Amino acid sequence: MKVLHCRGKHYRDVNALVEEWWKGGCRHIVLEEVCGHRYLGRALEGEGRIDIKGIPGDDLGMFLNGPSLWVFGNAQDGVGNTMNQGKIVVQGDARDILGLSMRGGKIWVRGNVGYRVGIHMKSYEDEHPVIVIGGETGDFLGEYMAGGFIVVLGLWTPKGKSPVGHFVASGMHGGKIFIRGAVAPSQVGAGIGLDIPTEEEFRELEKYLEEFATDLAIPLPLFGRQDFIKIFPRTTRPYGRLYAY
C-alpha cells in the first residue's frame, strides 16, 4: 500500500504518480487530503483499489477500466465519465452527470445525486453498467439512456414523495431504471413505460442491492418486488417523429 498526500499538488502530478505506481504493480493506493483534484483514477487498467480521502474533483474515474475507487465523503460532477469496468463507491453525495456515457462497471452512491445521472449510459454484449443510488436524484435521470441498469432507493424519502425529479428517462431507448417509491407518469419522458419488475429482474436487482449494502455497510430494509417501479423504453426511437410530422 502506498499513500500520497495531495495537498498543494496539481492533479496532473497526482495522476501521473498514481499511474506510475499502478503500472509498477502497487494495487492499493491511498490518496489523502484530496481537494478538487480532477480525473483521479483516469483510465487505469486491471484489478486494485484506490482510497480517496477528501473531496475528489470533476470526472472521478474517467475511462476507468478495472480498479475500484472508494470515496469517503462527497464527490463532484461527472463521476465515472465513460468508465468501462471497475467500481466506484461514494460514501456521501455526488453531483451532476454521474455515469455519463458509462459503458460497464458499477457505481454506488450512499446519499443523493444531482441532475442527468446516467445520461447516455449504454451496454453491449457482456458490458452492463449498473448505478445504485441510496438517496434521491435531480431531474433528467437516465436521459438518452441506451443500456444498463439504474436503481434509486430513496432510503430517506418520506412515503408518498418521489425520490426522482422531472423529465425522468427523456429520450431513453434502452436499459432499465428501477425506482423504489412513487413515480407519476407526468414525471417521465415520451415513449416510456412504467411497470413492476419481473421475477427475473428483481433477482438481478437483489444481487446488486446486496453488494451495495455490503460495500457501504448500510443495513437495507427487506424489499419486495412490489416496492419498485420499473421504467423502460417502449420504443428504440422515442423522438423518431419529432421533426417529421
Added chain:
Amino acid sequence: MERLWRVPSGCAVFGILNQDGRRISGETVMRAMAVMHERSNGLGGGFAAYGIYPECSELYAFHVLYDDPHRRPDLEAYLKERFVIEKAEIIPTRKTRAIPAHPLFIRYFLWLRGTEGNEEDEVVRVVMDINAHFPGAYVISSGKNMGIFKGVGYPEDIGELFRLDEYEGYCWIAHGRFPTNTAGWWGGAHPFGLLSFSVVHNGEISSYGINRRYLQNFGYRCTLQTDTEVIAYLVDLLVRRHGVPVEWLGAILAAPFWEQIDAMEEPKKSLYRALRITYGGALLNGPFSIIVGFPGGMFGLVDRIKLRPMVAAWKREVFYLASEEAAVREVEPSPERVVELRAGEVVVGRVGEKVIHGQKLALSRV
C-alpha cells in the same frame, strides 16, 4: 495548427457571506478560487467585496476603468457637474509577474449634487451615460461601501494585483472566466455591477437579445459586450425599482415551464402565471449559474434545467456558494451542510438573518 486537444472547462464562481457581519480579507476568497483554477483560462477574473469602505459608507464609490487614460479630464469634468468628488485616487495595485500591464483604475467617492427624482435612478443614468458616451472609460462599480475589482488574468492573480488581501469585507463574490462567445477584455470580466448589486455568472445567456431590448425600455444600455451585463440590470430593475423580493427572482429569471405552472394549485398557479406574463422579457434562457451580491446579502440561482453546477454550504454563521464543493472545503474543511442547488431555486443568505436552507424556500420554487 489544428488543435487536437481541448481544454475542458467552464467558469468558476464563489461567494462567501458572514451573516454576523464579520469582515474577512480577500485572501480567503483568492485561496478558494485557486482551487478551481482549471475552470478559468486566464482571460478574466474578478471580485466584488461588500463592507470594504466603512469610512465612506454613505458615498457612492465609483471604480472607473480607463482603457484610455486621456479620457480622465473629460470624465472628471462630467462627474463634477453632477457630483461632489470627495476623494479621487488610483486604485492601488501591486507589481506581479502574472499580470505585467493593466489599464488605469481610479476610484471616486461621490456625493450627488441633488436631483429632482430618485437619487439612485440618477446614478444609474449617469453610469449608463458614461459607459455609452465616453469610449475608453467604463464605470465598473457604482455602489456604496462596496467595490468591484476585475481584469484579464486568473482570479488569484487579479486578487494579487489589486492587493485584495488588504481589504476586509463581510461578503465577497468572485469569478474566474473562460470566455466562449465574447472577447476577454478588462471591462468584460465579471463581476458586473450596478449600484450595490453585483453578479458573477457561469454559462451563457441565449436570450441576451430579448433581455437587452426589454431593458432598453427602462433606460438600461448594454455596453460591455458580455451577456452577464443584462443580469445585473435585471436584478436592479426587479429588486430595486419594482420591489420584487429576491426569493422570487427564481420565478422570473428562471421561471418554471408552462406545463409545470399548469400543474400547480391555486393561488400559486395564478401568481406564477402573472409573473411569467408580466416579466416574459426578463426570462433568462440558456445555461447559467449565478451569484448575486446585494447590500447585506447574496443569493445563488441556477437555470431552469440546471445546466451549470453550484453548491451551497453552511458553517455556523457563514454561508458559501461555489461551482465546486472543493472550493468551499479549501477554506472550510467541515461545513455543517452542503447541498446542490436545484433548477430555478434561489438560495439566499442575509446579514443578521437566520440561515435559509434550500428546502425551506417553497416561496421561490416548488
